[in-house]
Amino acid sequence: MNLPAAFKIRSRTTFIISSVIFFFLFRYLNVVALFFSPSSLDNMTVKHLVLFQFKADVSAEAVKESSLRFFDLKDSCVHPTSQKPYIKTLSGGKDNSKEGLQGGISHAFVLEFESLKDRDYYVDTDPSHQKYKAFIGRHVEKIIVVDYVEGQF
Structure with a gap:
């Protein structure tokens, strides 16, 4: 042609x-x-933000005990394979913002996990965390949880 x-x-x-x-x-x-892709997120550090609004009738001692028990999770949550603690970091404390935008939230905690798999194990299965959830439920009015990977919007 x-x-x-x-x-x-x-x-x-x-x-x-x-x-x-x-x-x-x-x-x-x-x-x-x-x-x-979700598989690439499996290997990214995940931040797990937990916010508590305690019930009005909960004593200061119960709030302190709840906070100390939360911090104990850093050592008591053990990875099922390695048998070692897997929460990379845990920080938190009582709100001191002067903005007045807390909506009743008084305490904040930030946990850091090596991967989504670790975070998922913590949320769904970890016996220490499950025990803590049962304990804290009677003391809080509201819990807010936000998870994120830094820099992903």
Whole structure:
């Protein structure tokens, strides 16, 4: 088949440009998919924010005991495979904000986990955490939990 020369050049140019565009889109989309896929999140550090609003009739001693028991989770939560504590960091304390936007929340705690799998084990299965949840339930009016990976919006 004899095609005009202009068509051959245009077709070849179109093919090359299309190939280059396809190549870059394919690479870019694969990188984006890899970066944001659930499996890639498995290996990212996860922050676990826990906020408590204690019931009005709970004593200061019970609030203190609840907070100290929460901090004990850092050592008592043991990984099922390694048999070692797996909470990387745990910090927290009593609210001291002057903004007045707490909505009744008085205490905040931040836990850091090595991966989503560790966080999931903590939330769903860990015996020490399950025991703490049973304990704290009678003292709190409201609990808010927010999990996040730093820098992901």
